[in-house]
Amino acid sequence: MLSLQAKNGDNTTDLFFSGDEFSFESKNKNGVYLDKSKGIRIIIKALIPQGKLVLKLNTFSFDVFDEEVAKLWVENVNVIVYKDAKKEKKLKIFINPFGGSGRAVKIFNQFVKPIFDAARCKCDITLTEYSNHAKEIVKDLDLKEYDAIITASGDGIVHEVVNGLLSRDDALDINIPIGVIPTGSGNGLSFCLLGNDHGNSVSHATLNVIKGVPMKIDVCSVTQGNQRYYSFMSINYGVIADCDLSTEHLRFMKDFRFVVGALQALLANRRYGCEIAVKIVDENIEKIKQGYRKAYDTSTSCIEDDRDKSGGIKDKFGSVNDPIPSDWTVLNDDVYIFIAGKIPWISKGQIVFPYALPSDGLLDLMVVNSDKVSRMKVASILTSFDESSHINMKEVNYYKVAALRLTPKNKNIGYISIDGERVPFEPFQVEVHPKLINVLSIDGKYAPTNF
Numbered sequence: 001m002l003s004l005q006a007k008n009g010d011n012t013t014d015l016f017f018s019g020d021e022f023s024f025e026s027k028n029k030n031g032v033y034l035d036k037s038k039g040i041r042i043i044i045k046a047l048i049p050q051g052k053l054v055l056k057l058n059t060f061s062f063d064v065f066d067e068e069v070a071k072l073w074v075e076n077v078n079v080i081v082y083k084d085a086k087k088e089k090k091l092k093i094f095i096n097p098f099g100g101s102g103r104a105v106k107i108f109n110q111f112v113k114p115i116f117d118a119a120r121c122k123c124d125i126t127l128t129e130y131s132n133h134a135k136e137i138v139k140d141l142d143l144k145e146y147d148a149i150i151t152a153s154g155d156g157i158v159h160e161v162v163n164g165l166l167s168r169d170d171a172l173d174i175n176i177p178i179g180v181i182p183t184g185s186g187n188g189l190s191f192c193l194l195g196n197d198h199g200n201s202v203s204h205a206t207l208n209v210i211k212g213v214p215m216k217i218d219v220c221s222v223t224q225g226n227q228r229y230y231s232f233m234s235i236n237y238g239v240i241a242d243c244d245l246s247t248e249h250l251r252f253m254k255d256f257r258f259v260v261g262a263l264q265a266l267l268a269n270r271r272y273g274c275e276i277a278v279k280i281v282d283e284n285i286e287k288i289k290q291g292y293r294k295a296y297d298t299s300t301s302c303i304e305d306d307r308d309k310s311g312g313i314k315d316k317f318g319s320v321n322d323p324i325p326s327d328w329t330v331l332n333d334d335v336y337i338f339i340a341g342k343i344p345w346i347s348k349g350q351i352v353f354p355y356a357l358p359s360d361g362l363l364d365l366m367v368v369n370s371d372k373v374s375r376m377k378v379a380s381i382l383t384s385f386d387e388s389s390h391i392n393m394k395e396v397n398y399y400k401v402a403a404l405r406l407t408p409k410n411k412n413i414g415y416i417s418i419d420g421e422r423v424p425f426e427p428f429q430v431e432v433h434p435k436l437i438n439v440l441s442i443d444g445k446y447a448p449t450n451f
C-alpha cells in the first residue's frame with residue numbers, strides 16, 4: 001500500500017499510488033512544503049511485505065518539479081490502486097476486547113489504525129461490552145453514515161453484525177459491506193477472503209478493507225422453535241461443535257483449543273443420535289468438484305437474485321415447525337460429525353468445505369455416520385481438513401443441499417452451534433438465501449482452495 005501526499009502552498013492535492021500493495025493520502029498543513037518554484041514533494045506511505053505474513057507501513061518521499069506531471073501521474077496511479085473501490089471509507093468498527101486471546105484493542109491500535117489513518121479512512125469505533133452488543137447497534141445504525149461495517153474480532157461478531165443487519169425492516173435493501181480484521185480465535189471468514197497464508201494477518205486484512213469492493217454472499221436462515229437466526233458460516237452438531245463450545249475456557253490456547261476439544265470428545269466416545277432430512281441437489285463428489293472449478297474459473301457461480309423483496313425475508317421451505325417436505329431425503333443415523341456450511345475455511349487450516357461458493361444458492365453438508373467408523377478414523381478425518389483429503393474418504397458423505405433439518409435424538413449429548421455460537425439443543429431447519437449480505441473483497445472471490 002502506498003499513501004501519497006503532494007503539497008503546493010496550502011492546497012493539498014489528492015494523490016494516490018500503488019501497485020497491488022499501495023494506497024495514498026494527501027497531506028495537511030503539517031506536510032513538508034517546497035516552494036512552488038522548486039516543485040512538489042510527494043510523500044508515499046507504503047505497505048511493504050515483511051517476510052511472508054506481514055505488511056509493514058513505511059514512508060518514502062520524492063520531489064517532482066512539474067506540478068501538472070505530478071498530478072497526472074498521481075491520478076493515473078490512483079485509478080490503478082483503487083480500481084472500483086471507494087477511497088477514504090467511513091468505517092463503523094466493532095472491536096471485541098475479549099475475542100481471541102484478548103489482545104484485540106492493542107492489535108488494532110498498533111497495527112490496524114495507522115494503516116486506516118494513512119489511507120484516510122474515518123473510524124467510528126465501538127468496543128463491544130457484552131454478547132449481542134454489536135447486533136443491537138447494527139439493528140438501529142444509520143447505515144447512510146458509513147461505507148462499511150468492520151469487525152475486529154473472530155467470527156462471533158461477524159455473526160452478530162449479519163444478524164443485526166438481517167433483522168432490520170430494510171434487510172433486503174441493505175448494501176453496506178462487512179469487512180473483517182482477524183483478532184478472534186476462529187477467523188474463518190478472514191481465511192476465506194485472504195487464504196491460508198494471510199487469513200490471520202491483520203495488515204493484509206486492513207488492506208482488504210481499504211481496497212475491497214462489495215461482494216455478495218449467501219446467508220442461511222435457521223429456524224429453531226420460534227426463533228430465527230442467520231448463519232454466514234456453519235451449522236454444527238457432533239464432534240466439531242464440541243471442539244469449539246466445550247473449550248471456550250481455553251481461549252488462551254488460540255486455535256489449539258479445537259484440538260483439545262476433539263480429543264476430549266473422542267476419548268469420551270460420544271455418539272450423536274439424530275434424524276437428518278435434506279433437500280439434496282448433488283451428492284456426486286466428482287460432479288461437485290467440477291462444478292466448483294467451473295464456477296471458480298469463470299466466475300459464474302452466482303445465481304440470479306430474483307427474490308420478491310416485499311414482506312421481508314421468506315423461507316420457501318417453511319420452518320422447523322412445518323412437516324418435512326415430501327421430496328426431502330431422510331437420513332436416520334447417528335453421527336460423529338455433522339457440519340453444514342457456506343464458506344470453505346472454518347478456521348486456520350480447516351478447509352472443511354473445499355467446494356463452497358459464496359453465492360451458488362446452496363449449502364455444503366458433510367456427514368460422518370458413527371456406524372462402522374472407528375474413533376481413529378474420526379481423528380484422521382478431523383486432521384485432514386488442512387489438505388481437504390477428507391472429501392475422498394469413503395466414510396465422509398459430502399452433499400450440496402438447498403435446505404435441511406436436524407432433529408437430535410439423545411437428550412443433551414453435545415452442542416448445536418451456529419457460526420460458532422451456541423444455540424438451544426433442539427431441532428432446527430436451515431435454508432439458503434442467495435446473496436443477502438456483502439463482504440469486502442479485493443478480487444470478488446473467496447481464496448481458491450486448490451482441491
Ligand SMILES: Nc1ncnc2c1ncn2[C@@H]1O[C@H](COP(=O)(O)OP(=O)(O)OP(=O)(O)O)[C@@H](O)[C@H]1O
Pocket residue numbers: 096097098099100101128129130131132133152153154155156157158160183184185186187188251420421
Ligand atoms: N465485552 C464482551 N464480553 C463478553 N462477550 C462478548 C463481549 N463482546 C462480544 N462478546 C461475545 O464474544 C463472542 C466471541 O466473539 P469473537 O468472535 O470476537 O471472538 P472469538 O470467539 O475469539 O472468535 P471465533 O468466534 O472466531 O472463535 C461472541 O459471541 C460475542 O457475542
